[in-house]
Amino acid sequence: xxxxxxxxxxxxxxxxxxxxxxxxxxxxxxxxxxxxxxxxxxxxxxxxxxxxxxxxxxxxxxxxxxxxxxxxxxxxxxxxxxxxxxxxxxxxxxxxxxxxxxxxxxxxxxxxxxxxxxxxxxxxxxxxxxxxxxxxxxxxxxxxxxxxxxxxxxxxxxxxxxxxxxxxxxxxxxxxxxxxxxxxxxxxxxxxxxxxxxxxxxxxxxxxxxxxxxxxxxxxxxxxxxxxxxxxxxxxxxxxxxxxxxxxxxxxxxxxxxxxxxxxxxxxxxxxxxxxxxxxxxxxxxxxxxxxxxxxxxxxxxxxxxxxxxxxxxxxxxxxxxxxxxxxxxxxxxxxxxxxxxxxxxxxxxxxxxxxxxxxxxxxxxxxxxxxxxxxxxxxxxxxxxxxxxxxxxxxxxxxxxxxxxxxxxxxxxxxxxxxxxxxxxxxxxxxxxxxxxxxxxxxxxxxxxxxxxxxxxxxxxxxxxxxxxxxxxxxxxxxxxxxxxxxxxxxxxxxxxxxxxxxxxxxxxxxxxxx
Numbered sequence: 001x002x003x004x005x006x007x008x009x010x011x012x013x014x015x016x017x018x019x020x021x022x023x024x025x026x027x028x029x030x031x032x033x034x035x036x037x038x039x040x041x042x043x044x045x046x047x048x049x050x051x052x053x054x055x056x057x058x059x060x061x062x063x064x065x066x067x068x069x070x071x072x073x074x075x076x077x078x079x080x081x082x083x084x085x086x087x088x089x090x091x092x093x094x095x096x097x098x099x100x101x102x103x104x105x106x107x108x109x110x111x112x113x114x115x116x117x118x119x120x121x122x123x124x125x126x127x128x129x130x131x132x133x134x135x136x137x138x139x140x141x142x143x144x145x146x147x148x149x150x151x152x153x154x155x156x157x158x159x160x161x162x163x164x165x166x167x168x169x170x171x172x173x174x175x176x177x178x179x180x181x182x183x184x185x186x187x188x189x190x191x192x193x194x195x196x197x198x199x200x201x202x203x204x205x206x207x208x209x210x211x212x213x214x215x216x217x218x219x220x221x222x223x224x225x226x227x228x229x230x231x232x233x234x235x236x237x238x239x240x241x242x243x244x245x246x247x248x249x250x251x252x253x254x255x256x257x258x259x260x261x262x263x264x265x266x267x268x269x270x271x272x273x274x275x276x277x278x279x280x281x282x283x284x285x286x287x288x289x290x291x292x293x294x295x296x297x298x299x300x301x302x303x304x305x306x307x308x309x310x311x312x313x314x315x316x317x318x319x320x321x322x323x324x325x326x327x328x329x330x331x332x333x334x335x336x337x338x339x340x341x342x343x344x345x346x347x348x349x350x351x352x353x354x355x356x357x358x359x360x361x362x363x364x365x366x367x368x369x370x371x372x373x374x375x376x377x378x379x380x381x382x383x384x385x386x387x388x389x390x391x392x393x394x395x396x397x398x399x400x401x402x403x404x405x406x407x408x409x410x411x412x413x414x415x416x417x418x419x420x421x422x423x424x425x426x427x428x429x430x431x432x433x434x435x436x437x438x439x440x441x442x443x444x445x446x447x448x449x450x451x452x453x454x455x456x457x458x459x460x461x462x463x464x465x466x467x468x469x470x471x472x473x474x475x476x477x478x479x480x481x482x483x484x485x486x487x488x489x490x491x492x493x494x495x496x497x498x499x500x501x502x503x504x505x506x507x508x509x510x511x512x513x514x515x516x
Contacts, residue, residue, distance in 0.1 A: 070132070
């Protein structure tokens with residue numbers, strides 16, 4: 001008799017970006033709303049340190065989650081708060097050269113406490129610390145019994161001492177001690193909103209018994225590819241007689257880019273305005289944008305077919321699209337080489353977009369998972385708002401694509417200066433692609449000015465002026481560059497300045513409403 005092994009009911013594995021929604025639902029079940037957080041923060045944790053985030057699945061459902069990152073000893077052992085050391089939850093202070101593993105989150109489905117899920121997550125952390133030859137694990141542990149016993153033990157230090165002396169029972173601290181963790185003190189005001197602990201935490205440490213100080217530990221980095229080739233299309237607006245003619249023009253540039261083995265091809269904002277030249281009479285702005293929006297479905301289908309046929313990721317500029325409420329948004333479409341399509345609406349319509357076309361702003365801004373790692377899109381005016389870029393980078397984006405449209409040099413320069421500021425302050429790459437040429441018969445699209453470019457941080461490993469490549473202004477062309485993602489890891493860890501890591505999380509933060 002042949003006995004087949006049944007599939008495992010329970011498993012532990014590293015978390016992937018597609019798990020973010022399920023993890024967020026688990027966190028919402030475990031914590032009250034003011035202590036929980038959404039998928040964007042979880043994607044940031046995974047992007048910062050993919051090997052350090054673990055989930056437990058039971059019968060196909062996520063029932064446990066543990067988040068970690070690597071930090072230097074001085075920071076780990078000093079007084080700190082949870083928002084400060086974790087970068088407001090994004091693991092933004094992950095240091096590949098650090099020597100301690102920091103545990104920033106553990107949560108277990110409250111209905112499955114008897115399956116030793118927490119134990120499995122702690123074991124996964126220990127195995128990771130051992131494999132990286134780290135000194136150990138450190139974290140701030142909740143002391144949920146403190147608030148109700150404060151009358152007899154007025155300070156968190158007195159409460160912790162009583163638990164260690166076994167005069168009091170605290171199941172959280174006792175579980176941690178059974179797993180080899182010992183308290184080295186109290187972290188005051190550690191987690192704002194943790195009323196049961198009165199915001200305090202026990203500073204817990206587990207020392208790796210297998211750590212070899214004579215051996216350098218393995219750098220704890222991400223798993224992004226080393227280099228990515230990008231192509232920015234400086235697209236000339238020209239009259240076309242049919243939709244197929246327009247797509248042939250687009251396909252030409254996709255072909256050029258893929259002949260040069262580009263991973264991404266970027267088209268400009270509203271480059272589809274050329275489709276309005278097919279009309280038999282000039283249209284007023286509102287009628288024109290409504291007519292252009294009618295091409296949305298056909299445009300998306302054609303661009304997706306191009307991405308598959310040429311095996312390339314396409315940032316398809318932007319195209320006006322009706323939302324569920326019937327309003328028109330300026331939507332940037334990302335066409336992955338596997339045929340999937342992701343829509344990223346423009347958050348901030350420009351003054352002209354609102355006045356002439358009644359375009360409304362979107363509400364969701366998030367990273368896009370690609371085969372080259374997470375990326376982000378900031379359409380035109382959006383690049384002039386630093387908070388958007390910071391959110392995308394905190395979620396893991398290392399490349400920001402900026403399809404833009406500008407009618408004059410001053411508008412173009414304003415966007416370019418802002419784009420370069422985003423590259424410097426977020427230590428990432430920014431790729432700009434704009435329109436050139438004129439459409440005299442189309443109101444508010446009659447003039448175009450662009451100097452498409454690929455921008456870098458300003459530091460030793462990048463171009464002298466922080467420019468990987470740039471186009472001559474106002475000519476139709478393609479700009480290509482190889483972007484070394486390892487150089488971004490270097491500049492964030494060892495660069496002249498470390499903007500992401502040196503943020504004062506103890507003084508300020510940006511709070512986002514829940515989006516996607």
